[in-house]
Amino acid sequence: MTTHTLSTKPGDAASPDLCSLDPTELSVSGMSCASCAAKVERALNEQVGVTATVNYATASAYINRDSTTLTVDDLIGVVEGLGYGAEPAPTDNDDLEEAAEADDAAAKAQVHDLKIRFWVSAALALPVMVISMVPAWQFRGWQWVALALTTPVVVWGALPFHRATLTNLRHGTTTMDTLVSLGVLAAYGWSLWALFFGGAGELGMKMDMSWLPATTGSGGMGDMPGMDHTIGAAPHELYLEVAAVVPTFLLGGRWAEARAKRRAGSALRSLLRLGAQEARVVAADGTEVTVPASAVNVGQLLVVRPGERVPTDGEVTGGTSTIDASLLTGESVPVEVVPGDAITGATVNLSGRLEMRATRVGSDTQLARMGRLVRDAQAGKADAQRLADRVSAVFVPIVLLIAAATLTAWLALGQPVDAAIAAAVAVLVIACPCALGLATPTALLVGTGRGSQLGLLISGPQVLEATRDIDVMVLDKTGTITxxxxxxxxxxxxxxxxxxxxxxxxxxxxxxxxxxxxxxxxxxxxxxxxxxxxxxxxxxxxxxxxxxxxxxxxxxxxxxxxxxxxxxxxxxxxxxxxxxxxxxxxxxxxxxxxxxxxxxxxxxxxxxxxVRPDSERAIAALVEHNITPWMVTGDAEPVARAVAEQVGIDPDHVVAGVMPEDKVAIVARLQGEGHRVAMAGDGVNDAAALATADLGIAMGSGADVAMEASDLTIVSGALMGTVDAIRLSRSTLGTIKVNLFWAFGYNVAAIPLAAVGLLTPLIGGLAMAASSVLVVLNSLRLRRFQPTR
Missing domain, CATH: 3.40.1110.10 (Calcium-transporting ATPase, cytoplasmic domain N)
Structure with a gap:
């Protein structure tokens, strides 16, 4: 099940009584792209008394609603009215873990499905592209072989785009899926007509390599070069390579996107698994009874032996020991506990036998609160969307209107029906986002590939946008600077x-x-x-x-x-x-x-x-890049200030003795002051702050949950890697922008020419290929990226 997150913001257009505002969490299924999330968000916010934010990447949802006027069923009805599924999200820890596992299984299945569709489509599309674009290799009957190879790609490979288009059209909306589906079907449909009725199916036919359109001399728009006045006098061009290659490229992008989405939800699953599974409860007769940790009630007496995880939050009533509290503080020095001290669930008892009384259980524990922090923080990233998706909201309707206007204009001027259809189809084919499909995936592929060679792992394109305006870097101490x-x-x-x-x-x-x-x-x-x-x-x-x-x-x-x-x-x-x-x-x-x-x-x-050997140099490099370093740590203030002085961090930018929620609050405060904040850390206690920051950077030597909640991972754990990661991300983002310029620039220039019949299919195909080649070559420049010396 694909899910989205709706998050809350105080107040709405109707300004309901704050006492009647009810935070509601929903799971929404059926979204296919970021513009779908925007559509759901817009529909929910149009309801009186509702403030909602939708996140396509994260699998949960929050809404602030006026409970006096709207019920949960009303909200579900709004979402279902758009063609998507919705249900209340689980809130109990056990149900939440079960739902997270179910979502992971569904996401895994989706990733596998897209992977198979991509590789099968790629294997079929490659020969179609080669024989269609190289006349010398067009053997007798080649067009029928190309049709046989293209048909499975159009019918089966591109099915996700067709399915999403039908869903959107039923509810009167369009997305990039609409343009992809219509363009592919138009190219395929026109090719079928040309093969069966336009003479292109004759054995021995080859696509002409002439560079200039023909002149017909029939008057009116028929005099425009490029239009064959006598339909059937010559074989019509085929668009099979377009119908095969475009969905293949975009399937590759969807596959990468689905993998990133699945990873986004794994931080919460990792947190939930950290808790103890069993607890030793002291019965009334003094015996110890082992029960599931979820069955512990507030006030019960528990025993924790050396090496065991503390089953829930509580207070020590007997015994002394040392507790590994790095889950919360991130610090390597264990905490000494004696009777009367508070201890937290999921921390580890290192030495002595402890007796404790449960004070918080289930969703009230510190671990559960950390889980909610991670989930809520990730929900706040709804604005980090692909650049192409943001443009598609305007681009798709405009292209469809131009195609319809082209068809109408040609018919109104008395041109033949097939000529009018040809011009309209040409607009759709020219507009079909071949280079656009390459713009982000190729740059991301090369950039992330180069990053992986350097030990810098970038999770997705939304990360690249986040690096653009970063001006503050919040650093954990232990495992990051030290x-x-x-x-x-x-x-x-x-x-x-x-x-x-x-x-x-x-x-x-x-x-x-x-x-x-x-x-x-x-x-x-x-x-x-x-x-x-x-x-x-x-x-x-x-x-x-x-x-x-x-x-x-x-x-x-x-x-x-x-x-x-x-x-x-x-x-x-x-x-x-x-x-x-x-x-x-x-x-x-x-x-x-x-x-x-x-x-x-x-x-x-x-x-x-x-202190790590490269920390001082890395701090200086951040300053050179106009990024102000802060250090936020759970360690004591004298230790924190000593480390800060050693590496060159301003004492005014050091905050010590903080808990995980304090780190989140500090990041949020800096964001509220207008800063774009990056957070670098390695511990479970850093996960929520990593997710809250505009850019989360995990040190690869740390906890899995920190890496899963982050946007970038530094495999080596060296702090200098944060500088290189930001540099590489900014370079990749710049490359994507140039690619998108070529992709959209090609469309802007070519669509008007296609609409008036000035482009032959061959020139259009070559222009599409040229724009794609430029995109690929521009992306390959990222292979020359070098780390800071």
């Missing part, structure tokens, strides 16, 4: 302690912990020193540190490693100056770990998420 992996930055030994000894003992003590900070220290120690001494015993102090007995050189050393406050509480003596040094390092935005044994603090180790 590596997203904790690593050892420095080792600061205290008086009388050797650096190697400090690193060896601390690395051994931390080897029994799964905490990312401990892992960073242990990995660095092993890399630098090799094998580490064994640990005899280890006691974990959740959220604070570890105590371990390390066996080194036959001696047992009790080592205490953790936060500086832990060592002070345990009574270890701080050497002069070392404590102030710890405070100084902490203000630099790194995590400080203290270590001590034998009653004395022996040294400090600092751990941090390191």
């Amino acid at each position: 590596e997203g992996i904790m690593s050892l930055v420095d080792v600061v030994p205290g008086p009388g302690t050797e650096r190697a000894e400090l690193l060896r003992l601390v690395g051994s003590a931390e080897s029994g912990s799964e905490h990312p900070i401990a892992a960073a220290i242990t990995d660095a120690a092993r890399y630098e020193l090799g094998d580490l001494p064994p640990v005899e015993s280890l006691t974990n102090h959740p959220g604070l540190g570890v105590r371990a007995t390390v066996i080194s050189s036959g001696e047992h050393t009790l080592v205490l490693v953790g936060r500086p406050g832990l060592l002070a509480d345990e009574g270890l003596v701080w050497p002069e100056g070392l404590r102030s040094r710890a405070d100084e390092l902490g203000s630099d935005g790194v995590t400080v770990v203290a270590a001590g044994w034998d009653g004395t603090v022996r040294g400090l180790l600092t751990v941090a998420d390191t």
Whole structure:
């Protein structure tokens, strides 16, 4: 099922009472192009008390309606009256996931159908084009072979265009499908007439290669060059190559579009799959009962074991542990939780056993809210449509009117019926969007192909438009500007302690912990020193540190490693100056770990998420392209400001300690101030902001849902890729614009000539071929695009 999204905006023409406004979500099926979405949107907004926005790409719908005057059935009736299907969209999480999977299956089937139609049509159309355009290869009976090859393309390959045309005509509207269908049928129908009644079917006939139209000398419009006054005196030209090639090109474009549409819905499906499937509920008798996570009710007591996902939002009632909350914050450092702390569903319990009480379930959870943010944000992209679709609303009716006027004028001037029909058909054939069908797909194919070679993945033509006026780039910190992996930055030994000894003992003590900070220290120690001494015993102090007995050189050393406050509480003596040094390092935005044994603090180790090597250069390049960088992160402010200073981001453009909805709000605020905003991120927590931004850029090293909610993906994860992606997108968009100029320019120049009979079919065919060749050659220039050095 093809679906669209209707999104809400406050107020309408009737200015209903805000209390009576009811947000309604619909699924709409049967749309075939962006102009269909515009038609549905226009019809809905014509209803009193309704404000709606339709998105062709996303699979959901929102409407603000005055519930005192309109029901959901009324809205469905409006949509169905246009020839499309509509039904209320699911709101419950389980129903939403089921509907998303069903839509994905339908979208997959559509992609497969268009793929088959394209390749079969291409295999049939290629020989038709070759033998029709090269007289030397026109063997005896070639025209009948061309007819046999063209017929399946016209009847079966172009069926989606014919079907959409019939639907639109039944409701008095036209789209680009109308022009494609009529042009293909006109070319095919005229060719049939020429073959069976016009002499073109005679064996041995070849299409004449004369460049100039013939002169008839019969008076009136019949004197116009190019019209054969005596019908049947010579074989009529065939348009079989037009009837075969045009739908083939456009099927290729539709195939690419359907793939992009299916991808647009996958972000929501990925989010929904992140939630836990089961929950351990504590029964009245104290036993644990495993139930589906969807069956949990508010107030129930739950148990979460190490390694399990938290089943729903709640509050810790017992136990201490560390939680991987990168789903929400995007930060690599786990969060320590104790009784009384709030925890969020779909985060991961890393260490201790937790007891919790459910506070929000189902559609009220943070995960569900993130899903709605992604869905709502994608719904706001209805204005990002193909350039050709925007023009088609005017272009198609004008062409049809010109063809009808041509037929009427020729008949009114007393010309033969077949001559009048020939002129009208010539208008439709000349207007048939062959070069237009190539304009976007070829540039997109070459541009995205070059991008894929460089690790820059562009999702579709709407992305190219979005890059044009970008003037602000909002950057996530972890995994985008930084590596997203904790690593050892420095080792600061205290008086009388050797650096190697400090690193060896601390690395051994931390080897029994799964905490990312401990892992960073242990990995660095092993890399630098090799094998580490064994640990005899280890006691974990959740959220604070570890105590371990390390066996080194036959001696047992009790080592205490953790936060500086832990060592002070345990009574270890701080050497002069070392404590102030710890405070100084902490203000630099790194995590400080203290270590001590034998009653004395022996040294400090600092751990941090390191900045990517190219980040500073990338920030400078963005500024050179008149794009202002912002950094928005869930990390603490000292860390954020330290990273910003290192890479050259203005401190006034740094926002720290934010949640996913805060990122969305920041992007929306910048947009409200008149900026065109790009967002670059790598985490699940970035997905909604990526979808909200005018241009979403996902770092390929991050979460799948971030990539699926984005418009561009940087496979390497290098920040410099964002600069190259914008450059490539702008170059591709510029190429598409030039292509469209050639395509429409050809139509504008050729249609009047065809209407007055100044174009022979051969010249028209050559002009169409020339415009197509220019489009292809112009697109191929994108292969020379080079990344920033």
